[in-house]
Amino acid sequence: MTRSGAQARFGSTELSDGQARTLGRAVRLERITIGTLLVTVTVVALVAGQSQAMKVAWIEDSLSLLPPVAFLVAARIAGRRPTPSHPYGYHRSVGVGHLVAAVALLAMGTFLVVDSGSGLITGERPPIGVTSLFGVPVWSGWLMVAAMGLTSIPPVVLGRMKMKLAEELHDKVLYADADMNKADWMTGLATVAGVLGIGAGLWWADAAAALLVSTSILRDGVANLKGAVAGLADARPTTYDDAGPHPLVQQVETVLRQQPWVRDAAVRMRDEGHVFHVEGFVVPVAGTTPTLEQLAAARKRCADLDWKIEDVVLAPVAELPEHQVPR
Amino acid sequence: MGLRGGRWAAGALAVVLLAGCGSGFPRDPEGTLERVRGGELRAGVVESPPWTEVPDSGRPSGIEVDLVEDFARRLDAEVVWVPGSESHLIRSLESGELDVVAAGLTETAPWEKHAALTRPHTEIATPDGRTEKMVLATRLGENGFLTELETFLVEREERS
Numbered sequence: 370m371t372r373s374g375a376q377a378r379f380g381s382t383e384l385s386d387g388q389a390r391t392l393g394r395a396v397r398l399e400r401i402t403i404g405t406l407l408v409t410v411t412v413v414a415l416v417a418g419q420s421q422a423m424k425v426a427w428i429e430d431s432l433s434l435l436p437p438v439a440f441l442v443a444a445r446i447a448g449r450r451p452t453p454s455h456p457y458g459y460h461r462s463v464g465v466g467h468l469v470a471a472v473a474l475l476a477m478g479t480f481l482v483v484d485s486g487s488g489l490i491t492g493e494r495p496p497i498g499v500t501s502l503f504g505v506p507v508w509s510g511w512l513m514v515a516a517m518g519l520t521s522i523p524p525v526v527l528g529r530m531k532m533k534l535a536e537e538l539h540d541k542v543l544y545a546d547a548d549m550n551k552a553d554w555m556t557g558l559a560t561v562a563g564v565l566g567i568g569a570g571l572w573w574a575d576a577a578a579a580l581l582v583s584t585s586i587l588r589d590g591v592a593n594l595k596g597a598v599a600g601l602a603d604a605r606p607t608t609y610d611d612a613g614p615h616p617l618v619q620q621v622e623t624v625l626r627q628q629p630w631v632r633d634a635a636v637r638m639r640d641e642g643h644v645f646h647v648e649g650f651v652v653p654v655a656g657t658t659p660t661l662e663q664l665a666a667a668r669k670r671c672a673d674l675d676w677k678i679e680d681v682v683l684a685p686v687a688e689l690p691e692h693q694v695p696r
Numbered sequence: 697m698g699l700r701g702g703r704w705a706a707g708a709l710a711v712v713l714l715a716g717c718g719s720g721f722p723r724d725p726e727g728t729l730e731r732v733r734g735g736e737l738r739a740g741v742v743e744s745p746p747w748t749e750v751p752d753s754g755r756p757s758g759i760e761v762d763l764v765e766d767f768a769r770r771l772d773a774e775v776v777w778v779p780g781s782e783s784h785l786i787r788s789l790e791s792g793e794l795d796v797v798a799a800g801l802t803e804t805a806p807w808e809k810h811a812a813l814t815r816p817h818t819e820i821a822t823p824d825g826r827t828e829k830m831v832l833a834t835r836l837g838e839n840g841f842l843t844e845l846e847t848f849l850v851e852r853e854e855r856s
Contacts, residue, residue: 419808494837496812497722499846506850508722508843570723572837 379447379643380458382679388538395534395543396444399437402527402550406434409520416512419495421488422563422578423513425481426556429586433524433553435473436546439466443542447643457680463642464601467542471593478587485579494572497564513564521557524550536609539643539677541600544609545593552589556582606640617645617675624670625649625683630659631667635694647671647681650689659685720840728795728841729771737773737795739764740785744800747830750779760798760832763817767848786810789835796834796845803829812836815846 377389384392409430417423446462449455497513499506528550535544559578566574596611606615618638625634633652638645649671653659659667668681724730741761743750748758755761756777768775778785778794782801788794790810801807803816816829834842 494725496834496836496842497839498812498815498842499850501815501850501853504850504854506847510722510839567837567839568722570725570840572725 377448378450380460381450382644382676385676388676391534391537392444395531395538395540396441398527398531398534399440399543399546402437402524402531402546403434405523405527406430406437409523410434412516412520416500416509416516418497418509418513420497420513420560420564420567420575421485421493421495422560422575422582423517425485425579425582425586426517426560428477428481429556429582430520432474432477432586433546433549435470436542436549439470440540440542440546442466443642444540457641457646458644460641460643461601463540463542464597467545467593467597467642468601470542470545471590471597473590474586475590475594478583478590481583482580482587485576485583489573489576489580492572493576495567495575497567508568510564510568514561517557517560517564521554524553528553539609541596541609541611541642545589545596548610549589552585556585600640600642603639606638606645615640615645617678620674621647621649621671621678624674625651625667628663628667628670630654630657630663633689635689635696637694644677644679647678648693649681649683650686650694651683652688653685722839722843724838724840726792726835726838728835728838729844730840732768732771732773732795732841734772735774737764737768737771737775738778738793739775740778740780740788740794740797740799742780742782742785742797742799747800748798758798759818760800760830764796764798764832766852767845770848771844786833789833792835794835795838795841796832798832801831801833803831805831805833807833810836812838812842814842815849817849817852 377384377392410427413423413427413430417427443462443466446459449459451458497508497510500509500512501507528547531543531547531550535541535547559581563575563578566578599607605618607613608615618636621636621638622634625631625636628651630653631651632654634649636647636649638647651659651667664683664685668683671681672679720729741748741750741756746758747760748756749761750756756779765775778788780788782799785794785797785799786807787810789797797811801813803813805813807813811833812835813831813833816831818830820828820830822828832845834845
């Protein structure tokens with residue numbers, strides 16, 4: 370995937386040079402993430418042994434591959450222009466990718482909570498013995514601790530870098546991925562505590578740590594599923610981190626109301642993934658009919674607000690249709 | 697995982713580190729190693745020549761028997777041999793009546809839910825060309841004891 374400034378786009382939305390660079394950086398970071406994860410998964414598998422916490426950490430690391438892959442696929446597909454068979458473009462690929470990743474997290478989280486919980490209840494006692502490192506006997510627990518310590522660092526750094534880009538690109542898959550990465554150090558710490566717990570003769574520490582980590586996977590799954598479903602079900606657009614309604618909804622309405630020929634206006638907007646589709650209903654001042662030029666100018670004012678807004682449909686109406694723009 | 701999770705994990709880590717500052721590391725939940733050192737090593741044995749041979753009277757012999765006796769000397773312990781069938785002895789291991797079982801077990805023995813199998817002490821080639829890795833079984837979770845035994849096995853590998 371090569372992206373020069375002039376070609377980078379989300380559907381029919383041309384990206385500015387700055388955004389194209391951001392997208393390029395995000396793609397690069399996600400590739401680095403995948404590379405790091407593959408190394409992590411290999412290292413953790415080599416030292417995992419019979420610790421439940423290590424097993425859970427390994428599965429979490431493998432699952433962390435999903436969001437970056439979903440992002441790369443979605444970013445590529447979302448770049449296609451709209452066609453007669455896909456008149457809204459391919460932006461929804463972001464939502465689909467998000468949903469797939471969320472379901473995987475949720476299913477695996479549930480499985481791991483049950484698996485670790487039953488280990489705790491039945492009192493499973495993981496054996497951790499000795500590994501021969503070039504003929505020197507070393508307690509395998511130390512290798513696990515070292516592996517978890519080392520592999521917890523890169524995702525945290527990458528997560529922080531990706532978080533900034535997610536806001537700029539309004540990309541929720543990227544956000545979900547960055548958020549999971551940022552929390553990775555806690556997974557690492559819990560796993561280390563579990564392994565050291567076994568070493569201290571506290572057999573339950575491992576299963577307890579595993580339970581803690583799998584609960585966090587489950588919670589990630591629930592949060593992401595909510596977000597993904599809301600997006601696909603045409604909920605009102607929210608900010609990239611789902612913290613609140615997106616300010617653009619209000620801003621577009623204000624811009625329309627400020628037109629001298631407009632008496633009242635209301636919009637409904639949906640988040641297609643990266644970009645928003647806007648339908649604006651405008652009530653002209655009594656006794657006037659807006660000209661095509663006036664309508665075109667109003668549309669341009671809306672589109673100028675933000676790069677995410679380009680697909681704007683305006684409908685002049687006698688009064689605001691309650692069923693289309695519920696208050 | 698929220699920030700609360702992080703604080704929990706950090707707290708658990710602190711508790712674990714404090715608990716670990718007692719005697720050796722790793723430690724046995726049931727204190728097997730401490731009990732065996734200078735005392736008795738209770739070993740189950742199943743007839744499986746050449747690894748183990750159990751005469752009707754007198755002490756057992758065989759490669760694994762010698763191995764366990766060597767290990768006991770390292771711990772200044774006296775071996776008490778308990779002959780029996782494999783599944784019976786593994787159950788005794790599980791309930792803590794035995795510390796180790798020598799039965800000519802291979803690495804693929806189906807006991808991993810009931811016993812901690814050690815690293816291989818010997819590798820042999822079977823007639824059909826596969827490699828069999830011979831192991832001993834210890835009580836699950838007694839990681840101090842397992843580590844001591846496996847350290848002994850690694851050092852023995854290095855000597856030979």
